[in-house]
Amino acid sequence: MPVAGRRNNGSPKSIAAAAVGGRGWGRPAEPIGEERSMMAGHAGDGLVGSRVLVVEDEFILAWDVERELYAAGCASVKLVTLVPEALQELQYWRPDVVLLDLRLRDGRSSMPIADTLDERAIPFVILTGQSPDAVSERHRDRPFLLKPCPTDTVVATLRQALQGRRTTTTPGQA
Helix, strand or coil: CCCCCCCCCCCHHHHHHHHCCCCCCCCCCCCCHHHHHHHHHCCCCCCCEEEEEEECCCCCHHHHHHHHHHCCCCCCEECCHHHHHHHHHHHHCCCCCCECCCCCCCCCHHHHHHHHHCCCCCCCCEECCCHHHHCCCHHHHCCCCCCCCHHHHHHHHHHHHHHHHHHHCCCCCC
16 A cells, blocks of 8 residues: 555555655665655754664664654664674764664663774664663763653654764764
8 A cells, every 4th residue: 555655666565665664675765745845844953964873673663763863854764673783784884873772672782882882982872661770881871761752752862962972072972
């Protein structure tokens, strides 16, 4: 079933892509019509043109965040669900800011990702259902959001983390 405002050719792949926000297989789509207008309204937004990595194993939450980030003007949003995927992505791509779930579906902690981000001075926001005590001492000063959390709060916190990095000259600070 096609989604209003999305272009598709009726093939199962394009319909599936439209059903998950039109991005299809994690690739960003060129904004069209209404989406382009919404992006224009965010010209002063700290996320416009940004690259965001979302490390989240709850697909619906990840897709919601992805949709809102594109609406806020992000140039690229990549979704990963496992620690090894995130670490591999960070070898070849440098995001401007990262949303990081503490415990992923495979049961592994995402603290190795947090350590890598800290070493590379990439700001990140922790979003989790875990207690703040689950965060290693090294990262306790990072923005922390407890699930469930409204998507607009997640996006606003990512924006603040990114703007904080752009105004901070000391490496390693968010």
